[in-house]
Amino acid sequence: MEYLNLFIKSIFVDNMVFAFFLGMCSFLAVSKNVKTAAGLGLAVIFVLGITLPLNYLLYEYILKPGALAWLNPNYASIDLSFLSYIVFIATIATFTQIVEMAVEKFAPGLYNSLGIFLPLIAVNCAILGGSLFMKERAYETLGEAFVFGIGSGVGWFLAIVCMAAIREKLAYSKVPAGLKGLGIAFIITGLMGLAFMSFMGIQL
Amino acid sequence: MNKDIYTKPFFLTNPITVLVLGICSSLAVTVQLKGALVMALSVTIVTACSSLILSLLRNTIPNRVRIIVQLVVVAMFVILIDQFLQAFAYDTSKMLSVYIGLIITNCIIMGRIEAFALGNKPWPSFVDGACNGLGYGMILIIVAFFRELLGSGTLFGYQVIPASWYLENGGWYMNNGLMILPPMALIILGCVVWIQRSIQKELQEK
Numbered sequence: 001m002e003y004l005n006l007f008i009k010s011i012f013v014d015n016m017v018f019a020f021f022l023g024m025c026s027f028l029a030v031s032k033n034v035k036t037a038a039g040l041g042l043a044v045i046f047v048l049g050i051t052l053p054l055n056y057l058l059y060e061y062i063l064k065p066g067a068l069a070w071l072n073p074n075y076a077s078i079d080l081s082f083l084s085y086i087v088f089i090a091t092i093a094t095f096t097q098i099v100e101m102a103v104e105k106f107a108p109g110l111y112n113s114l115g116i117f118l119p120l121i122a123v124n125c126a127i128l129g130g131s132l133f134m135k136e137r138a139y140e141t142l143g144e145a146f147v148f149g150i151g152s153g154v155g156w157f158l159a160i161v162c163m164a165a166i167r168e169k170l171a172y173s174k175v176p177a178g179l180k181g182l183g184i185a186f187i188i189t190g191l192m193g194l195a196f197m198s199f200m201g202i203q204l
Numbered sequence: 205m206n207k208d209i210y211t212k213p214f215f216l217t218n219p220i221t222v223l224v225l226g227i228c229s230s231l232a233v234t235v236q237l238k239g240a241l242v243m244a245l246s247v248t249i250v251t252a253c254s255s256l257i258l259s260l261l262r263n264t265i266p267n268r269v270r271i272i273v274q275l276v277v278v279a280m281f282v283i284l285i286d287q288f289l290q291a292f293a294y295d296t297s298k299m300l301s302v303y304i305g306l307i308i309t310n311c312i313i314m315g316r317i318e319a320f321a322l323g324n325k326p327w328p329s330f331v332d333g334a335c336n337g338l339g340y341g342m343i344l345i346i347v348a349f350f351r352e353l354l355g356s357g358t359l360f361g362y363q364v365i366p367a368s369w370y371l372e373n374g375g376w377y378m379n380n381g382l383m384i385l386p387p388m389a390l391i392i393l394g395c396v397v398w399i400q401r402s403i404q405k406e407l408q409e410k
């Protein structure tokens with residue numbers, strides 16, 4: 001049950017886009033049509049679901065204060081947690097690079113539709129943000145880290161697909177000249193964020 | 205040196221309102237002016253210094269691995285800033301929580317490195333990085349000014365709206381609680397974009 005709660009919570013209550021503004025850049029840049037938005041969303045779910053458990057293991061067994069005790073009891077006083085930014089981002093960048101090469105080799109069709117988004121993901125704040133939240137909120141098991149990763153990914157997917165659908169319809173409406181494009185996109189995101197705030201009171 | 209480098213990042217190519225870079229890690233820190241100011245300064249320092257370093261290294265980095273090299277340099281500066289804040293401004297560092305770490309993936313930094321530092325001499329790259337950081341900071345501070353003033357009636361933590369105006373003291377004024385919620389940052393930003401584009405008509409999208 002706990003996993004299910006965490007899953008629902010990370011999709012709706014702690015939505016990456018609407019509650020924490022993470023992944024905004026690609027969210028605004030790639031939400032012009034639903035199909036590409038869904039492609040990027042799927043890639044984000046995939047990368048979050050894998051890098052979060054990886055970073056969890058690295059943090060738990062190497063970086064955490066006293067984490068090196070399993071190697072040698074004398075190392076118990078070592079605290080490498082200041083290195084976590086560099087380790088997390090290196091994991092993410094390496095992983096996206098590997099995924100990109102693997103997809104290019106084994107699934108050229110998918111690569112052509114997703115290809116350009118994969119390198120973008122390395123600098124998508126939602127991915128690094130997921131790892132940092134995992135560290136800050138101190139999730140206790142590998143399972144929790146994995147569920148949190150998938151849940152945040154699904155939340156991000158949902159947000160970008162909704163946004164793309166709204167923007168497709170928006171093409172037919174009259175928007176004041178100064179607000180066209182970026183301005184109205186900000187305001188719509190804000191309004192969607194207000195709508196998502198209604199999930200906040202839910203106790204899980 | 206071209207003087208465009210100094211002025212453009214503030215208006216014509218402002219990273220937030222025109223280039224749409226670096227929105228990710230910025231909006232959540234605009235509830236209070238103090239957080240916004242710290243964030244703006246941190247981003248300016250990181251952008252300027254990493255542009256300088258990568259511009260010095262630009263002829264030696266192999267093209268295929270350049271993203272990872274860039275990320276490592278940027279992450280190094282962010283770690284320095286994070287450790288500095290934890291040592292000298294612990295409360296602020298707690299308040300900004302993960303958003304300091306997220307400077308690493310702030311698209312302004314990568315954007316300026318890719319678009320400018322890798323093709324220019326060190327000193328112009330440094331200036332370009334610094335000015336873009338400041339242009340970004342300017343928007344953060346505008347948004348934070350309105351959110352803090354309307355949301356809690358203070359500026360930098362000092363009470364600005366007279367206490368006797370408030371309803372509970374027999375006045376007529378109430379803080380707008382909506383301003384403290386995250387979505388309002390986006391709506392204010394939308395209005396900033398609107399004002400800017402009404403003045404600079406050449407930026408309007410078709």
